[in-house]
Amino acid sequence: MSRIGRQTIKIERPVYIRESAAIVGVKEGEGPLRDSFDVVLTDDTLGESTWEKSESKLQKKAVFTALDKAGLAQKDIDYVLAGDLLNQCIGAHYCMRDMDIPFLGLYGACSTMTESLSIGAMLIGGGFADNVLCATSSHFCTAEKQFRTPLEYGGQRPPAAQWTVTGSGCAALSSEKGIAAITHVTSGKVIDKGISDLTNMGAAMAPAAIDTLIAHFKETGFKPSDYDLILTGDLGHIGSDILIDLMGREGYNLRNIHNDCGKMIFDGEKQDTHAGGSGCGCCASVLCGHIMGEFKKGNLNKILVMATGALMNPMIVQQGESIPCIAHAVTIEREAK
Amino acid sequence: MKHEMTNKEYGEYVKKKTPNSTILKNCVKAFLIGGLICAIGEGFITLYKAIGLDEESAATFESITLIFLGALLTGLDIYPKIAKHAGAGTVVPITGFANSVVSPALEAKTEGMVLGTGAKIFTIAGPVILYGALASWIAGLIYWVTSMI
Numbered sequence: 001m002s003r004i005g006r007q008t009i010k011i012e013r014p015v016y017i018r019e020s021a022a023i024v025g026v027k028e029g030e031g032p033l034r035d036s037f038d039v040v041l042t043d044d045t046l047g048e049s050t051w052e053k054s055e056s057k058l059q060k061k062a063v064f065t066a067l068d069k070a071g072l073a074q075k076d077i078d079y080v081l082a083g084d085l086l087n088q089c090i091g092a093h094y095c096m097r098d099m100d101i102p103f104l105g106l107y108g109a110c111s112t113m114t115e116s117l118s119i120g121a122m123l124i125g126g127g128f129a130d131n132v133l134c135a136t137s138s139h140f141c142t143a144e145k146q147f148r149t150p151l152e153y154g155g156q157r158p159p160a161a162q163w164t165v166t167g168s169g170c171a172a173l174s175s176e177k178g179i180a181a182i183t184h185v186t187s188g189k190v191i192d193k194g195i196s197d198l199t200n201m202g203a204a205m206a207p208a209a210i211d212t213l214i215a216h217f218k219e220t221g222f223k224p225s226d227y228d229l230i231l232t233g234d235l236g237h238i239g240s241d242i243l244i245d246l247m248g249r250e251g252y253n254l255r256n257i258h259n260d261c262g263k264m265i266f267d268g269e270k271q272d273t274h275a276g277g278s279g280c281g282c283c284a285s286v287l288c289g290h291i292m293g294e295f296k297k298g299n300l301n302k303i304l305v306m307a308t309g310a311l312m313n314p315m316i317v318q319q320g321e322s323i324p325c326i327a328h329a330v331t332i333e334r335e336a337k
Numbered sequence: 338m339k340h341e342m343t344n345k346e347y348g349e350y351v352k353k354k355t356p357n358s359t360i361l362k363n364c365v366k367a368f369l370i371g372g373l374i375c376a377i378g379e380g381f382i383t384l385y386k387a388i389g390l391d392e393e394s395a396a397t398f399e400s401i402t403l404i405f406l407g408a409l410l411t412g413l414d415i416y417p418k419i420a421k422h423a424g425a426g427t428v429v430p431i432t433g434f435a436n437s438v439v440s441p442a443l444e445a446k447t448e449g450m451v452l453g454t455g456a457k458i459f460t461i462a463g464p465v466i467l468y469g470a471l472a473s474w475i476a477g478l479i480y481w482v483t484s485m486i
Contacts, residue, residue, distance in 0.1 A: 050447040150444035152411045153461065154420025154427050154436045156363070159356040194344030195351060203351040214338060242354055249340045322344075 005219025007212070008186045011125040014336030017171050018072075018131075018178030021065035022289030023058055024265075024281070025140065025166025031266045036290035037167075038065050044141065044166055052086065055139035056094040058168045058281075059084065062288075063095065063135050066170035070178075077101045077172075078129035081116040084137050084280055085109060085164075086146060091137050101133070109309030110205075110234050111188070112136040113169060113284040114328040117305075120173040121182040121330065130175045137168035138279030147198070147314055160200040162236045162278035165265060169284025171292075180295045181336035185329070186216040190311065192324040198317055202239025202262075202275055205308040208325035209235060209243050212306060214250060216329050224252050228300050231291065232327075233283035233307030234262035236276030261286035261307075283307040295334065302333045363424050370419065371426030378403055378430070400431055407435030412443065437461040 004010050022037045029040030039061065046061075048054040059082065067073065080099065083106035084091030096103045108115035116134035123129040141151060143164035149155055173182070191211050195204035209232055217223065224230060235243055240260045247254050261283045262276035287305055294300045306329035317323065342350060381402050385395035407430075410416040416436050420427040427433050438458060445457035459466060 145444055149461070150440035152414055152417055152436070152440040152443055154411075154417045154423075154433065154440075156358075156421060156424045158358055193342070193347040195348065200351065200355055203355060207347065210338070238355055242351070245354075246340075250338060 007215045008184060008219035009122065011121050011183055011185065013125045013127060014175065015121045015124045015182045016174050016176065016178035016336065017180050017182065017292065018174035018176060019066055019070035020169065020171040020288035020292045021062050021069055022169045022285040023062045023065065023167060024285050027271065028165055028167050028265055028285065031271060033265055033286065033290045036293045037285060038289065051139060051141040051145060052090055055084065055091040055137055055142050058139060059091055059095040059135055059137040060098065062137065062168035062170040063133060066133065066172045070172040072131060072172060074100050077131045077133055079104060079123060080133040080135065081106055081120055082135040083107050083112040085143055108326060108328065109311050110278060110280050110282065111307040111309030111326050111328050112280045113233065113287060114305055114307040114330050117171060117182060117330045118185040118187060118328050121185055124173055124175050132173045133170055134173060135168065135170035136280035136284045138164055138281035140164045140166045143279060157274055158199045159274055160238050161274045162201055162234065162262060162276055163266065163273040164279040165277045165282040165285065167281030167285035169281065169288030171288055179292055180332045180334055182330050183333050183337050184220055184331035186212055186219065188212040188327040190324045190326050192322055194322045196317055196322040198314065200238065201278060201310050202236040203242060204310055204323040205235055205325040206239045206242040208327040209306060209308050210246055212327040212329050213247065217252060224254055224257055227257055227302055227304050229303040230254055230258045231303055231305045232260045234278040235260045235308060236262040236278065238275050304329055304331055366422050367424045367426035370423035371429060374430045374432055403431050404435045407432030408439045411436045411439040434462060
């Protein structure tokens with residue numbers, strides 16, 4: 001493993017995504033990617049009495065499905081890295097209390113999926129582990145409860161609002177060959193361009209995505225055209241639009257190779273999701289479901305996945321603060337270099 | 338970055354990039370659905386008067402009926418579906434007040450009747466109750482002072 005820049009590491013000991021699993025809710029299962037998920041729920045409660053317990057169970061389901069698909073048992077796993085959007089990461093913590101694996105909890109808001117892949121790749125690449133699970137989840141009902149208004153409250157969502165994905169994804173990283181390899185990791189800095197509108201997260205997060213992306217290209221020497229796909233987590237329609245426009249001004253043409261999990265997971269017109277999907281589970285389920293599926297089919301060779309996160313809570317925004325954001329990027333290639 | 342924007346420039350750029358709500362369409366829908374709720378209320382007043390209640394009692398029973406219907410439709414998850422189109426048309430009438438009380442009460446029920454529903458029931462309606470009471474107190478004071486003159 002070698003550091004090739006201020007923010008970027010080249011992973012030299014091969015780190016593979018051995019298998020992955022994606023579980024989504026009812027609405028996500030009605031979207032364009034419905035066939036790419038391992039499980040589509042028929043009941044978003046998962047039979048639990050509270051939404052928080054439902055989210056925990058959702059994450060657990062993703063972890064066990066990934067273990068099954070990878071043919072691994074809990075005792076084979078050296079670390080599990082997981083997080084979610086809830087206060088004190090209770091989604092992950094109450095999932096992990098039923099597991100028997102050393103656990104490191106992560107909070108990167110909606111960037112948690114690529115944060116966990118980054119650290120997982122460093123753990124294996126650095127020789128500290130052979131098998132690491134990376135998991136995150138989000139649930140529409142827990143997110144609304146914590147960040148917005150009660151579910152039954154009659155309000156109108158502005159056009160820039162995004163829809164929190166009910167979903168979870170788990171990637172089983174391994175030093176043994178798998179679907180694809182993680183070859184580079186670019187860790188983001190916290191960037192705040194002064195946006196304080198909680199209903200326009202894409203615009204708040206886009207500058208963090210731009211910052212990490214430029215660092216990635218400069219430090220690796222890669223060009224956008226080296227990639228088959230540059231995939232962001234949940235910038236949604238507005239954030240994506242800003243990303244393409246401002247990266248263009250910096251001399252990087254992302255048109256035709258950029259897509260966003262938040263744009264892919266829902267059909268905005270039919271499903272009334274405004275600016276697109278969001279939440280940790282958005283990038284997690286699209287990456288662990290659809291994207292890994294495309295790698296298996298041979299449709300992708302080299303991609304950059306960059307999940308973005310808004311690192312605020314409603315209280316501090318009410319206190320007049322703007323929204324600090326972050327983006328973490330990982331390069332995923334068919335073969336380890 | 339070559340073309341780094343200041344926070345102010347970025348804020349203005351984002352404003353241009355963000356679509357606005359369709360104000361005219363929203364206003365028309367709010368007017369029609371809000372108006373319909375009020376018309377239903379008027380219908381109840383007429384009904385209650387027809388069965389022999391006086392003007393004041395009929396109006397009181399009409400409010401009670403609308404509050405009940407607002408709460409019921411919230412519990413059945415129908416009110417937010419109407420509100421999505423109506424906006425202010427469902428917030429302003431008394432049914433909207435019922436929705437703003439019932440919805441947090443329902444959501445907090447998993448945290449228990451005291452620390453959940455009891456503590457959270459007025460999280461949305463609380464400011465309306467507080468400043469409504471304050472405004473009526475100030476209005477009363479003004480009325481009292483002007484009536485002394």
